[in-house]
Amino acid sequence: MTADPADAVLTFGEALLKLTLPAAQRLESMSALGAECAGSELNVAAALRALGRPAAWASALPPGPLGDWASAHVRALDVRDLSLERPGRLGTFYLEDHHPPRPSRALYDRQGTAFQTLDATDLDPAWLRGCAALHVSGISLSLGPGPRALALALMEQARAQGVRVSFDVNHRRLLLPAADAADTYGSAVRHADLIFVAQRDLGLLGGLPGLRALNPHALIVVTRGAQGSEAHRPGGGVVVQEGVIAAGPGRIGRGDAFAGGFLHAWLGGAGAAGALRFASACAALKTTLPGDQLRASEAEVWAVLEGGEHGEPRR
Amino acid sequence: MTADPADAVLTFGEALLKLTLPAAQRLESMSALGAECAGSELNVAAALRALGRPAAWASALPPGPLGDWASAHVRALDVRDLSLERPGRLGTFYLEDHHPPRPSRALYDRQGTAFQTLDATDLDPAWLRGCAALHVSGISLSLGPGPRALALALMEQARAQGVRVSFDVNHRRLLLPAADAADTYGSAVRHADLIFVAQRDLGLLGGLPGLRALNPHALIVVTRGAQGSEAHRPGGGVVVQEGVIAAGPGRIGRGDAFAGGFLHAWLGGAGAAGALRFASACAALKTTLPGDQLRASEAEVWAVLEGGEHGEPRR
Amino acid sequence: MTADPADAVLTFGEALLKLTLPAAQRLESMSALGAECAGSELNVAAALRALGRPAAWASALPPGPLGDWASAHVRALDVRDLSLERPGRLGTFYLEDHHPPRPSRALYDRQGTAFQTLDATDLDPAWLRGCAALHVSGISLSLGPGPRALALALMEQARAQGVRVSFDVNHRRLLLPAADAADTYGSAVRHADLIFVAQRDLGLLGGLPGLRALNPHALIVVTRGAQGSEAHRPGGGVVVQEGVIAAGPGRIGRGDAFAGGFLHAWLGGAGAAGALRFASACAALKTTLPGDQLRASEAEVWAVLEGGEHGEPRR
């Protein structure tokens, strides 16, 4: 992988211990749990790294075996670990993965985490060195005033240094009331050069017109899951992309793979249409995998876009 | 859960040790088996209890660790265990779960079970105390003269006390020859206020006209799996309900979840149309789960009926 | 099981989700966890129930699927669930089980639990109805002023009603500094008719003389793990019991099985020597089992005490 190290991307967010149940099982009858390392912004960094681009991750982890466990996971992903050691818990969440019509559900247990102790004074100016972009999501803004302040300070530093700023609204209903969304996400929306927002969250920010009013200059990418995606250019142009049909256990993390894929292509010079197309294939490839992180090389993404036979194994 | 304890339902039937193979595996190559506690009438009681209604289960279990295992399972389901301790085996069956076009198959091993030693003298008048309904299935009638006599005696007592009687034909080809069906199920059909019968079993009882001739006063519910269901009112009216689309590992027990859901809604005052609709969502939710018992609260059933997004986890 | 229902025992304490690693594995490399329901006082109740004595458990559980999971576990143990629904977390802890010389270790994650919201106003006078004894441990006293107040109020009510009071010091170094032990446990020690204390914790309370000074009238049982146990009578007599040699995965919960076994025999009329002997066999049988709860009938305990061949299976 030969991407220019100066084209690295820094992401900032919390890592969690995700406790998963066997497919179709409910917490009420749990007897065994899978343990995975998850976190939207870590997932984005992992996707970028898998695609061949240097990636770093700023965060906080508690001392002790659970923090060490998370660090080893980050190393195995080949993402540069810039996390600080802070007192507190490693947040956890439980995930039930269900077949329709039963909705899958997450049960968060993330009070008092090490990440929530972070604030703007923790900003290390060296974090952005050599970076072409910074990526932050609304989850970090929802986790308390300290993390929010640090996220915004990072975004400001990035803008000051000419580093591009990517923001994924990524609203979590269980973390933030809808009524607080506009206030919580507003400043970040204004800082961003690139905004990802799910169709179902647009209303929180006044719809596309409201979002555009907040930020007249950003490229706004609206995602609609399997229904595809759109990129709205500052000047008003729209590019529409169909979803790439995919199956498999990996619904969680599709959005992060999409964001990582988009950033990789966009930073590499692709236009909105090309980046949407590349991102759609990344989301499809994520769907095929367990865990929260995309594992796919750039060549594998292109192979999907170029089509070919899927029914028969390569042998 | 605040259902009136006087609205309890009693079910009567056998519990079995269900030995399951990993999906798509055949008995010829088995090396590991799952152990589940199964039984149509126990499943109905479990569905009712999950939905918030008190439920009790009359049966027989052998002394020793296998009987204790079944009892602990019943307690965990929060169903009141009225089973008697009787000598004999705990019946077992093996279940292969296959993809089409290979048919799934059950291999019964239920000779000489404790349940088969029951007869009408075992009837405990206290069983029906506080009950609004009694539910029995054709399986109990197929397991020998003793259980059949006890089932019919229970039905008679129920009728005498004004407790509503529910009967699910639930014909098992491997337990009873088709030629014996009419004789075996006839008295129960006559006793019932509510009859469930699968479309494919209607012919055993002379079709709908034959069934209606046997019992002019009952509400007759005909189930057709994914194709939906119908309720035939004594006076001749018919209500038709589409099936609720569902996926997952839980095909076994759908009929019991349907019956449990119907009973719950019907006893709670719903009409035939409302009860069919509620029951269809229960069957769909059962389909999403492993094991034989429905686990869903009344609120979860309503959420299915009210629709909503299933593709994204709640988080 | 025919124990007189009036001879029930009530225990009071917290239940936790215990997340276990495969034997010899470290948290740093975890990928799968076992989920068990644990809690010292629940374990004691479970041991008593397995031995044939009615047992109830007062506690608090959060609403939602994790609380429901714990309740189903309590029901399966056939222990009467008197827990209150309270907001908060279900506490968890991680357990690494190691071979020597690597010490096993627990990592607690129990801040902000539902149990910690309890206080003396939660006392329900009906809890002790029909009880011959109340059992509390030092863990409940270490979890905050609210639970401590409730535990002491329960002990006072028990004394007032002639219900015997059992207290297991059960000091947890990771929950309470040694310097706070005497203050924290002192009142409970004074209330007790029966005190369990590990040899290694005696120093926290001034050794045996200090303990006796605090409570001149109690029967004091000192446990020394595989090295056996002693009962110190108020009048000064000492009974010594050797440990029963045992192997297996179940080191956790041995002390609770011991306490449960002692209480069962003592309440049944055994003297200190007989109760120690019975308790030692219970601890040995616990050692043979996974999970935290003893599963053994009274007959199985006697079989151990009467010796016999262990090398060959019973067949």
Next chain:
Amino acid sequence: MTADPADAVLTFGEALLKLTLPAAQRLESMSALGAECAGSELNVAAALRALGRPAAWASALPPGPLGDWASAHVRALDVRDLSLERPGRLGTFYLEDHHPPRPSRALYDRQGTAFQTLDATDLDPAWLRGCAALHVSGISLSLGPGPRALALALMEQARAQGVRVSFDVNHRRLLLPAADAADTYGSAVRHADLIFVAQRDLGLLGGLPGLRALNPHALIVVTRGAQGSEAHRPGGGVVVQEGVIAAGPGRIGRGDAFAGGFLHAWLGGAGAAGALRFASACAALKTTLPGDQLRASEAEVWAVLEGGEHGEPRR
């Protein structure tokens, strides 16, 4: 099973240790592997035996535990093991099984295997005794000059003795460059009475006209996976068969099940149309199973062809 022992089929090919990953997992994150015994020609022999026909398998296995492992597998399949003990490795391959759009992939590790030491001097004239047919695939021809020479010598002996010769082109891109296909497979094509070839491999041999030019007298069966199959008679007639819809984990080995099913029906007297139909059901039944070998009796194949309800288990 009462097939005439004189109607046996001999197959010749290599057996491999197939190391499988859990569905959807990638080799980069492997931590556990399934171990299966695989090999195209062994699979054909297994299919024939399951259908009730005697089958034998000529091959080479290394001495030691891996060879013994393979032999036990062959015995369990009830296939007569004619393999020779030869120095070398037991070949292995890794298989990732993916959801679309991620292609499944095989990673071969089969250099220096015992099978590759075979040559024409290893031919044992007794192998074909009592055989009605010989089956060989292009894989054996691709594994080196020695195995190729032995395969051709076997085919010549078969022709000389009036034993029918079946050849499945079964081209493996990872084993043989496309440019070498015509040379490598040519002689075998000329020897065959029955030729199986995948639509996607036809081009390697000059398309159907090229193939027919090489062998004017053979029955040529062209397979197109789920899209069905065709049989081209020497005289020019064509029979077309639709694919039988199937689901499940068993895509690998479908072609071998098809070939085995075709051979069984064809040797039993079915015409091209009947054999194609029978073979299609065999391929469908294979799809439903894990592992590489068809497990289905002749009666189970007929049951698929006769249709019937699949949604409900037989019980």
Next chain:
Amino acid sequence: MTADPADAVLTFGEALLKLTLPAAQRLESMSALGAECAGSELNVAAALRALGRPAAWASALPPGPLGDWASAHVRALDVRDLSLERPGRLGTFYLEDHHPPRPSRALYDRQGTAFQTLDATDLDPAWLRGCAALHVSGISLSLGPGPRALALALMEQARAQGVRVSFDVNHRRLLLPAADAADTYGSAVRHADLIFVAQRDLGLLGGLPGLRALNPHALIVVTRGAQGSEAHRPGGGVVVQEGVIAAGPGRIGRGDAFAGGFLHAWLGGAGAAGALRFASACAALKTTLPGDQLRASEAEVWAVLEGGEHGEPRR
């Protein structure tokens, strides 16, 4: 393996489906079971075959998938399957494997099995063709008059043809009351050339003097588990052998491995001392393995007897 085919051993007995629990687990909490094929006489045949001697097994199996499963197991062991297809169940038993002081226990469920339908008229004179010895155990005699009659008829035929007769008393307390032992086993004892009896079962037959009185000419081997074994010659000489120290999961089947090892050495010309020594190493090697059957070559047995380093793996 080059043993003379004329030196085969025939064994006669029932095969069962053994359902095993994870080590230390109890049936009361079972959720998964291992499925193994077990049976004392099948185990003896398997040991003999593993040691290089041809072995055959006469029995009865039910038609259908469970019988097919057992047959495939017998083939994989490379034992010649002479079992007859008979109606009935495949017997099962559950096995809990415990650490001391909790006794392991078997729970039999073997009423109405196919094996129990056998009687003397089923004897096929061809069974003993080419055999040097016949081996039967007391289990077959305990399973009903039919199997007992067939076992005795086989023994008589063997004596008539000069085939040596081996009888292992192998008393099962759960199958036969002690009071019936002498009657049940007497005739078999009288027929035998070689008798195996556990020390704990000697009393059932009047001790060693009683046994010798029943059969003055046989070689009597008394086994005492880890405490070793003795061979009592007809003329009165005694050979004593220490047990070979061993660890591992394979306590079940040690006696069968011992009998198989003794028979192999004895038929191969070893005297009582040599056969005892060889058998002791076989029992030790069995102990190291899961499952009921010995897997060890003659060379591996000799390696144990010659000692050597065990602490380090061979690498």
Next chain:
Amino acid sequence: MTADPADAVLTFGEALLKLTLPAAQRLESMSALGAECAGSELNVAAALRALGRPAAWASALPPGPLGDWASAHVRALDVRDLSLERPGRLGTFYLEDHHPPRPSRALYDRQGTAFQTLDATDLDPAWLRGCAALHVSGISLSLGPGPRALALALMEQARAQGVRVSFDVNHRRLLLPAADAADTYGSAVRHADLIFVAQRDLGLLGGLPGLRALNPHALIVVTRGAQGSEAHRPGGGVVVQEGVIAAGPGRIGRGDAFAGGFLHAWLGGAGAAGALRFASACAALKTTLPGDQLRASEAEVWAVLEGGEHGEPRR
């Protein structure tokens, strides 16, 4: 961890895919395999890193998913990966882990590996930058002339730069005939400042006198497994260390943990006695863990040496 980066250690050797069987299982009946990344010199680097010292590893890995898998493993260990990408296989070996008296055994499958293509021209002068020591084992010398030449060239460079050279004879009987040992290991022995040799391998090099004659100046550490170890000073002094008693699944890799621990202490300034003692505790802690690599902090090693209670978990 704050060790001076200039105190790093470089190790050189091959990494393998170790395919493990469940404890006590034999390859003949394998159905599932564990996949671990193993290699003596990688293990030593991992031990050093776990103890807080920077460590790097020079090697060769093949391109593709198996090489990527190994690289991710190295990163997770936090060892600096200096491996070169070279064509060839990733070597594998199978490991059976047995209870006594059955010997554990390794089955190597490492022909044609990427590592074996290395030769002296691959030496990168930058590898030793910042290193205080180089560690090589006899395995690398046994794998062919290329790796041997590169190992010796590295040792020479180290000596030239004042980097200390550590050599572990680590003879593998299955890789190198005893007769070739002296020739193969001689030059490396002469280059070393520190030599590890197992007691059982001393004879290959003329015993301790022979070894001393080859290298008069090195510190020679003789290991005797559980029996302890000795350090022989150049001047003739001997330090003797008892083994630290340990249990668990981790026999493989104990020697590497010992070497890593010794190097860490020795480089940190400990004398021979202190380093032996520290190393013994490392070997003991390795024994308690699955996998091939030590996971223990320096503090955990000291805790073992200072003793303490092991029977009770820390809680």
